[in-house]
Amino acid sequence: MDGREEEIRRGAEEIIASFVKATEKIPALTETYYSLEAYNVVRPDGEPSPEEERATFRSRFISLMPKADEMGNLKVEVARWSKER
Amino acid sequence: MVQGTLEKLAKIRRGELSAIENVSSSLELIKKLDRKINSFIEINPNALMEAEAVDRKIKKGESVGKLAGLTIGIKSNINVAGLRTTCASRTLQDYISPYDAEVVKRIRAEDGIIIGMTNMDEFACGSSGESSAFGPTDNPAAPGHIPGGSSSGSAAAIAAGLCDICLGSDTGGSIRNPASHCGIVGLKPTYGLVPRQGLIDLGMSLDQIGPLSADVSGTVVMLETIAGRSDNECIMLNVDKLNCSEKIQDCDLKGLRVGVSKKFSELTDPRIMDVIDREIEKLHDLGAEIVAVDLPNLELGLSAYYLIVSVEFFSGTRKFDGRKYGKKIEDVCGEEVLRRILRGRYISQKEYRGKFYQRALQVRTLIKRELMAAFEKVDVIAGPTVPKLPHRIGTKLTPMEMYAYDYLTVPANLAGICAGVIKAGEINGIPVGLQLQGRVLGEAEVLRVMKALEATE
Numbered sequence: 001m002d003g004r005e006e007e008i009r010r011g012a013e014e015i016i017a018s019f020v021k022a023t024e025k026i027p028a029l030t031e032t033y034y035s036l037e038a039y040n041v042v043r044p045d046g047e048p049s050p051e052e053e054r055a056t057f058r059s060r061f062i063s064l065m066p067k068a069d070e071m072g073n074l075k076v077e078v079a080r081w082s083k084e085r
Numbered sequence: 086m087v088q089g090t091l092e093k094l095a096k097i098r099r100g101e102l103s104a105i106e107n108v109s110s111s112l113e114l115i116k117k118l119d120r121k122i123n124s125f126i127e128i129n130p131n132a133l134m135e136a137e138a139v140d141r142k143i144k145k146g147e148s149v150g151k152l153a154g155l156t157i158g159i160k161s162n163i164n165v166a167g168l169r170t171t172c173a174s175r176t177l178q179d180y181i182s183p184y185d186a187e188v189v190k191r192i193r194a195e196d197g198i199i200i201g202m203t204n205m206d207e208f209a210c211g212s213s214g215e216s217s218a219f220g221p222t223d224n225p226a227a228p229g230h231i232p233g234g235s236s237s238g239s240a241a242a243i244a245a246g247l248c249d250i251c252l253g254s255d256t257g258g259s260i261r262n263p264a265s266h267c268g269i270v271g272l273k274p275t276y277g278l279v280p281r282q283g284l285i286d287l288g289m290s291l292d293q294i295g296p297l298s299a300d301v302s303g304t305v306v307m308l309e310t311i312a313g314r315s316d317n318e319c320i321m322l323n324v325d326k327l328n329c330s331e332k333i334q335d336c337d338l339k340g341l342r343v344g345v346s347k348k349f350s351e352l353t354d355p356r357i358m359d360v361i362d363r364e365i366e367k368l369h370d371l372g373a374e375i376v377a378v379d380l381p382n383l384e385l386g387l388s389a390y391y392l393i394v395s396v397e398f399f400s401g402t403r404k405f406d407g408r409k410y411g412k413k414i415e416d417v418c419g420e421e422v423l424r425r426i427l428r429g430r431y432i433s434q435k436e437y438r439g440k441f442y443q444r445a446l447q448v449r450t451l452i453k454r455e456l457m458a459a460f461e462k463v464d465v466i467a468g469p470t471v472p473k474l475p476h477r478i479g480t481k482l483t484p485m486e487m488y489a490y491d492y493l494t495v496p497a498n499l500a501g502i503c504a505g506v507i508k509a510g511e512i513n514g515i516p517v518g519l520q521l522q523g524r525v526l527g528e529a530e531v532l533r534v535m536k537a538l539e540a541t542e
Contacts, residue, residue, distance in 0.1 A: 005427065008420065011484055012395075012428035016441055018485075019388035023448055026385070031446030032453055034276075034290050034320060034501075 090155070090249060090303035097154040100143055104136035104154030104198065107249075111156040111200050114247050122223045122245055124238040126161050127169050128201040139196045150195030151306055157192055158242045158251035161202045162209055163294065164283040165189050168199075172285050173217035174207045175417035176405050186283020187318070188252060188294050188311040195310050200248045204238030209254060209287040210398070210421045211235050212262055212490040213476070218419065221478050226268045227515040230475040233263030233490070235287075239297050240267040250307045251297045256287045257390050258470075258494025260295045264506040265470035265518025270304050270535065271297040275525050276501035277322040279308075280315035288397040291390075291498040301507070301536045305329050308528065322526065332529040336537040339372035343534070344463030346380045352492050353472040360517045361469045364509040364538065368467060371537050378459040378466060382451055383496055389448035390495040391488060392432060396442050399429025424484065453500040460502075460524045465534055469493055470506050470520040497522050505531045507538055 053060075062068060067075035096102040112132065119125055129135075139154050159165050162172045164182040166189075171177045189199065206216040214237025215221040224232035225245035232241045236253030240263030243251055253260040255273035264271025272295045279294045286292050296307035312327040345365060350358045369375050407413035415423060432441045459466060472492050476482065497504040502525055509519040519538070523531035 004420075005423070008424045009427050009431070012424055012431060015388065015391060015428065015484065015488075016432065019392055019441070019445065022385055022388055023444060026382070026448060026451060029447040029450045031443050032449040032499075033446060 089300050090298060090306060093249065094151075094153065094155065094306070098143065098149065102154075104139040104143075105133060107154050108132050108136040108156055108198055108200065111248050114245070115201070118245055119247060122225055122241050122247075123220050124204055124222050124241040124245065124247060125158065125201045126171060126173065126204050126219050126238070129165075129168060129199050131167075132156075132198050132200050135198050139198070142196070150197070152192060152195040152197030152250075152310060155197050155250060156200040156248040157197045158200055158203045158239055158248045159189065160236050160239050160251070160253050161205050162254060162285040162287075163189065163252055164285070165199055165202065168202050170202070170285065171219075172208045173205045173219055174414075174419075174422070175218045175412060176208075176414045177411045178218065180411050184283065187280040187315045189283065191311050197250075197310070203236070203242055203251060206235035206237060206421075207419050208285075208398070208402070208422050209235040209256060209259055210425055212258065212487055214238070214241070214263065215478060216419050216421050223478065224267055224475065227266070227475065229477055230515060231266065231478055233266035233471070233475060235259040236263050236271075236297065240264055240269060240271070243267065243269045243297050243299055246299070249298070250303045252294055252307070252311075253297050254284055254287070254292055254294050255498065256291045256394060257491045257498050260297060261470050261494050261504060261506045261518070261520060262490060264297055265520070266475045266516060268508040268511070268516030268518070269297060269299055270301055270505070270507050271295065272304050272308060272505040272528070272532070273497060273503060274308060274312060274528060275322065275503040276498070277320060278312050278324060278327070278503075278526065278528070280311075280318045280321060282315060282317045286397070286401045288394040289401060290397060291394060293498075301333070301532060301539050304505070305333065305532055324526070327528065329529045329532050333533040333536045335533065336540045337372050338368060338534065338537055341373045341465070341530075341534070342376050342463040343368050343373045344376050344378035344459050344466040345468060346378050346383070346459075346466070348380045348383045349468040349493065352384060353469045354474060356512050357469050357472070357474070357517050360510040360512065361467075361519055364519045365467050367538060367541055368534065371541070373534075376463050378463060380455050380459060380496075382448075382455060384492060385448050386452045386496045386499050387488060387492050389445040389452070390491070390499060391428075392441055392445035393449065395425045395429035396432050397429070398425045399433055402426060421484070449499045452496050456496060456500045456502060456522070464523070464530050465527070466522040467534075468520055468522075470518040474512060474515050474517075493520060501525060503528050503531055505535050507535045
């Protein structure tokens with residue numbers, strides 16, 4: 001790690017430490033990941049997919065895959081850097 | 086007197102001002118003034134051609150959209166097909182977007198003319214407008230001072246009259262902070278009201294696209310254009326269309342309850358509080374009832390916000406690895422971007438996730454609960470936008486000093502509520518903005534109060 005990165009890392013840790021100190025007295029609460037509880041379902045009709053569609057999802061997904069291996073797994077492009085290793 | 090957005094729109098529709106004249110005037114002003122302000126990174130070479138198409142429609146008597154012929158600046162983290170969406174970073178300096186973000190599609194559908202891509206803090210990581218790889222933006226309302234950030238170019242372009250309306254994005258105050266420093270109108274919509282598809286995110290659970298304009302009507306007309314459910318996005322409110330125009334006409338605020346918190350004065354420069362208190366007095370004169378609300382843990386929002394946003398930013402930037410397009414972000418980014426990536430990486434490590442990240446999400450719950458409790462008693466909460474005056478460009482600040490600009494704006498993002506800013510006054514020629522926070526989908530109430538204040542000027 002070079003000097004610049006080390007200095008920035010130290011600054012980052014200071015902020016985390018100040019957060020821990022500031023929240024010491026806060027009781028444990030449930031976490032809020034998104035600020036809204038109600039999400040729009042992507043389907044235009046606003047309904048969940050029919051049971052049949054959900055059951056056959058994997059086979060339909062595999063049939064649409066650009067490439068698959070002999071196990072039926074999705075095959076993606078191998079990154080150049082991984083070949084070099 | 087400066088021409089209002091609705092008056093200009095009416096003139097264009099009546100043929101008294103052509104879209105071409107409006108676009109040409111914007112382009113000339115940009116050429117003349119923007120060398121010093123540095124609010125635009127790129128200009129749309131097709132703007133005049135697009136304006137001509139709008140004029141043709143008007144001449145033929147065809148119906149035109151609600152933004153017909155207005156010039157629109159787009160923050161450089163929102164994709165516009167054919168223009169560079171750089172996020173003001175060397176990472177994406179040569180990235181020409183192949184598609185329009187959903188909000189840009191909606192602007193085009195309403196005949197708005199994209200005039201160009203505005204400057205910003207690199208990857209929206211900043212509150213001053215100084216961290217752009219394309220150089221800092223000046224504040225036209227207080228030259229030599231920062232315009233605020235991260236939507237620095239969007240706010241400065243409006244303050245200088247270079248275009249009619251701009252889009253910005255607001256993750257912890259990035260629309261409201263520069264709107265306050267530049268003395269213009271800005272609105273962060275409720276989280277999930279405006280589609281984020283096509284926005285290069287800073288913090289996916291906090292980001293929201295919103296308008297900046299010279300008057301309240303400009304913000305209203307843009308909000309009505311971009312708001313509403315999109316099938317291309319899964320995390321949205323189930324809202325079809327938004328219609329605020331009719332609801333904001335009443336300037337009598339009788340019956341409206343405006344919340345104020347003593348916490349604001351504890352965190353804010355007393356000179357700013359004097360300006361804000363006078364503006365709240367005006368609300369009282371307009372018939373509103375002023376009610377004290379309790380926000381005891383407001384200041385905890387800031388550190389929780391910076392932990393959450395760092396983790397989300399770290400995750401969101403893993404795609405900038407330099408393989409398919411652009412450059413590897415860590416190799417070319419500025420100091421603040423790297424700081425957030427390193428902090429996000431550190432917090433994301435398994436042994437620290439529960440200790441820091443989940444704890445920050447608990448503080449988020451606390452802030453949200455306190456704001457929701459306040460909204461049981463009031464319709465809007467009024468207070469300052471930024472706790473201190475903008476510094477002079479180039480002044481060295483520590484990260485914590487810089488983050489302190491965001492104390493009063495991050496709670497709205499953590500809670501997902503809406504918040505608008507309107508100029509309240511000046512201190513030694515530097516604008517000060519009043520922030521009005523509203524409930525989830527409380528835009529009409531916030532805008533109504535802003536409109537009533539605007540009418541008193």
